[in-house]
Amino acid sequence: MPGRQNDPTNPTDLTPTRKTLISTEIDYEREGFQTGVLRIPYSHDRSAYGHIPAPVAVLKQGAGPTVLLTGGNHGDEYEGPLALMKLLQRMPTMQIQGRLIVIPALNFPAFLNGSRTSPIDRGNLNRMFPGDRNGSVTAMIAHYVDSELFPRADVVLDLHAGGASFNHMPTLLAALPSDPARRAEYLKLVDAFAAPHTMIMDLLGEDRTYGAAAERHGTLFLCGEFGGFGSCNVEGLAIVEQGLRRVLHATGLTRGDSPPPPRHDTRFIAVEGTRHYLFAPRHGVFEPCFTLGQQVAAGELAGRLFDPHAPWERPRELHFGAAGMVVCARSFAGVAPGDCIALLASPATL
Known part of the structure; x- marks a missing residue:
């Protein structure tokens, strides 16, 4: 079905004649x-x-x-x-x-x-x-x-x-x-x-x-x-x-x-909200302490974040905010603030 035609008498009438340009x-x-x-x-x-x-x-x-x-x-x-x-x-x-x-x-x-x-x-x-x-x-x-x-x-x-x-x-x-x-x-x-x-x-x-x-x-x-x-x-x-x-x-x-x-x-x-996400708080190189499919506990060590500009400093430890199974893990060791490092999920009942 053809779309509406523009009104040639009205220069401000720019109504599209096609729903999509593709x-x-x-x-x-x-x-x-x-x-x-x-x-x-x-x-x-x-x-x-x-x-x-x-x-x-x-x-x-x-x-x-x-x-x-x-x-x-x-x-x-x-x-x-x-x-x-x-x-x-x-x-x-x-x-x-x-x-x-x-x-x-x-x-x-x-x-x-x-x-x-x-x-x-x-x-x-x-x-x-x-x-x-x-x-x-x-x-x-x-x-x-x-x-x-x-x-x-x-x-x-x-x-x-x-x-x-x-x-x-x-x-x-x-x-x-x-x-x-x-x-x-x-x-x-x-x-x-x-x-x-x-x-x-x-x-x-x-x-x-x-x-x-x-x-x-x-x-x-x-x-x-x-x-x-x-x-x-x-x-x-x-x-x-x-x-x-x-x-x-x-x-x-x-x-x-x-x-x-x-x-x-x-x-x-x-996935139960932000508590099942693990995000990087700053730039660094992340050492994971978990594997894909692993069951983890709330507060368990997730990994260590090293500062490549000050490698002599103690790494920052990151911990899981909730219990669950690791269903998704970051590939890249290098992280920036806000990068998702891991995603957890828990058993669900329908």
């Missing part, structure tokens, strides 16, 4: 398998009328749910993109009932650069929702997802990892709906994915994320962290691949598929 040859309503790109406008010194082509694939067969799968929200996280690239190899021969939209590397400039944020505008896509039609490259991507993809989707999965700065235990992240019927439907998907752990996340009030935006649209949203160090975790990749097959089957999209049985009965854990 275009694509993909027709989301067409039956069959399509591949193409999202053309993200990018005018710069060496390409006045250029764009960034971000690959996208769609498979639509008859009536049924729409499932949106994305990876590469951060460009240094690889388990999701690789699992989705492998899924793309199977999509032309898949038999489904509904629509499957797959974008392996959503923040494509960051993915090509192997960095958390975009090398073009330093945008962290997962902190820019709902985005901006007329904003930076990353803001335009967020706006396209929020205005064009979320309204079409019934179920959304966004696949993450710790990236270069973190190592994360393979964990599904969940935000449970308050409505009992939606909650039951949501937990069905959680059980189908069958990650070793499912974590109720506390982002300390952060509401600019992809997940927060998806929830505002009323979609069933799942996320997950499946490795780190800016590498591909073999175990994490297998969990993602098998979990995706089971979730697609549980939604009714791939009723004819026979996905592998779950390897885990997921254990629910929860």
Whole structure:
């Protein structure tokens, strides 16, 4: 449906004629398998009328749910993109009932650069929702997802990892709906994915994320962290691949598929506010006294922070503020004030 046209008699009428500046040859309503790109406008010194082509694939067969799968929200996280690239190899021969939209590397400039944020505008896509039609490259991507993809989707999965700065235990992240019927439907998907752990996340009030935006649209949203160090975790990749097959089957999209049985009965854990975060209080070199997956006690020594400019001085000892399991640990030994060093979680009851 064409947008409202500008009034040529009124020079101050600058109403946009298109909802989004990102275009694509993909027709989301067409039956069959399509591949193409999202053309993200990018005018710069060496390409006045250029764009960034971000690959996208769609498979639509008859009536049924729409499932949106994305990876590469951060460009240094690889388990999701690789699992989705492998899924793309199977999509032309898949038999489904509904629509499957797959974008392996959503923040494509960051993915090509192997960095958390975009090398073009330093945008962290997962902190820019709902985005901006007329904003930076990353803001335009967020706006396209929020205005064009979320309204079409019934179920959304966004696949993450710790990236270069973190190592994360393979964990599904969940935000449970308050409505009992939606909650039951949501937990069905959680059980189908069958990650070793499912974590109720506390982002300390952060509401600019992809997940927060998806929830505002009323979609069933799942996320997950499946490795780190800016590498591909073999175990994490297998969990993602098998979990995706089971979730697609549980939604009714791939009723004819026979996905592998779950390897885990997921254990629910929860991040409980700031007491489960360990932050660096100053610059230094951090010596950890814990390992990923370790159970720690409140007040237990977390590590020592050395001052490289005064190495003869006694290091500052940092202690955990609460008990829990270390689910995420910083990769880099060098820290600055405010850097997150570790994240804990405790057993949760639903």
